[in-house]
Amino acid sequence: MKAARIIKTKEPLEIKDVGVPKPKNDQVLVRVESAGVCHSDLHLWEGGYAGPQGVFMKVEDRGVKFPLTPGHEIAGTIEEMGESVTGFSKGEKVLVYPWIGEGTCPACRVGEENVCDAPRSLGIYQDGGYSEMVLVPSHKYLVKLQGLDPNSAASLACSGLTAYTAVKKAGAQPGDTLVIVGAGGLGLMAVQIAKSITNARIAIVDIDDKKLAEAKRLGAHEVINSGASDSVKGVKDITNNFGAEAVIDFVNNAKTAPNSLNMLRKRGRLVMVGLFGGSLELNLPLIPLRAFTLTGAYTGKFADLVELVALARMDKIQSVVSRKFTLDQANSALEELKSGKIIGRAVINP
Ligand SMILES: [Zn+2]
Ligand SMILES: [Zn+2]
Known part of the structure; x- marks a missing residue:
């Protein structure tokens, strides 16, 4: 089977012919129909994240090993199952x-495998979805699509799930x-998740009026352009000068984080998400x-993905x-994402 693999960071992915894994026990071999192209794939490809004072936080220091087949947003069809798989069928x-x-770690024991002490995430610590097939370690990691389109469902496993968790944590x-x-x-x-699972007043902050208009269409009650005005003042203005009960910062950089903190009302919660x-x-006394x-x-966590798929x-x-790419175009997909040209999601259809 073909797979697009990162052999070395910062170098083009190579299309390799790799062996088809044989599922054993409760493992499931999934034929990939759609693999979302995510910003985290870019971080993997570039080899890390920018930390404090421009220090580069290398993914290899966090246990990532190359060569690696990236891709953690995977939707597809069951191709083959190990002998102890139950509740699923081929196709x-x-x-x-x-x-x-x-x-077995404390996080895993309460069902939060996403923050495991020794993570084994697909497409990060083991081979993922930029491939014709992917070996899933257990059927317990599968959610039935039941009619959902694989291309639009793929990103629920990452960006959708992240947004869902953040909205829940904002409380x-x-x-x-x-x-x-x-x-x-x-x-x-x-915005869409908050609209459907909370009764909060939703305010959205961005520098791009087009994106703000889209947020409004999707259900945001208030929009604040932080390029044209002071976003902290904007939030104070709509909250009788008290500030907001909760802020989710999907950018979370040196510019947005201080503002996000200053938007909070007493007892407020800041959920930091962006990388x-x-x-x-x-300001410690504050x-x-x-x-x-x-x-x-x-x-x-898995349970939240099940709820999100239901929504x-x-x-x-x-x-x-x-945007849709073939496996052979994996490098173009990453380049386009990096250049900021992609609105919404790009997927690879192997
Ligand atoms: Zn992702
Ligand atoms: Zn664990």
């Missing part, structure tokens, strides 16, 4: 939960103001005096797939 369409853990109550910073793919997904890099200087909660969110099936959320 069934499924979405793969990629955030797999080793199964906005009816009547609260929930600020969403960044109207990219994640932010727009979060755009940088560092934040904290955190206790205003009783803030700062928390991070990284992807989400998608009820047409409560839509993900926009704007």
Whole structure:
């Protein structure tokens, strides 16, 4: 089978002919129909993230090994199953939960394999979906698509799930103001999710009026252009000067993070999600005096993916797939994503 693999970071992916894995026990071999092209794939390809003071945080220091087949947003058809798989049948369409853990650490024991101490995520720590087929370690990581389109379902496993987790962690109550910073793919997904699972007033912050208009169409009540005005003042203006009960920062860089913190009302919660890099200087007395909660969110747990797929099936959320590539075009897909040309999601159809 063909797979597009990162052999060395910063060098073009190579299309390799690799052996077809044979599923054993509860393993499942899935024929990939759609693999989402995600910003994390770019970080893998580039070999890391920008940390404080421009220090580069290498993925290899976090246990990633190359060569690697990337791709963690995988939807496809069951091709073959190990002898102990139950509840699924050959030819069934499924979405793969990629955030797999080793199964025994404190996070895994409460079903949060996405934050496992020794992660084994597909497309990051083991071969993923930029391939004709992918070996899924257990049928317990599969969600039935039941009629959902594989191309629009693929990104639910990553950006959708991340947005879902972030909205849940923000914990906005009816009547609260929930600020969403960044109207990219994640932010727009979060607006739709917040609209369907909370009764909060949703405010969205971005520098791009087109994206803000899209957020409004999808259900945001207030839009704030942070390029044209002071976003902190914008939030204060719509909250009688108190600030917001919850803020989700999907950018989370040195520019947005201080503003996100300053938008909070007393007892407010800031959920930090974006991986755009940088560092934040904290006014330490302010955190206790205003009783803030700062928390991070990284992807989400399997149970949340099941809930999210159910929302998608009820047409409560839509993900926009704007570009489709073949496996041979994997490098172009990453280049286009890097250049910022892709609106919504790009997918690879092997
Ligand atoms: Zn992703
Ligand atoms: Zn674990």
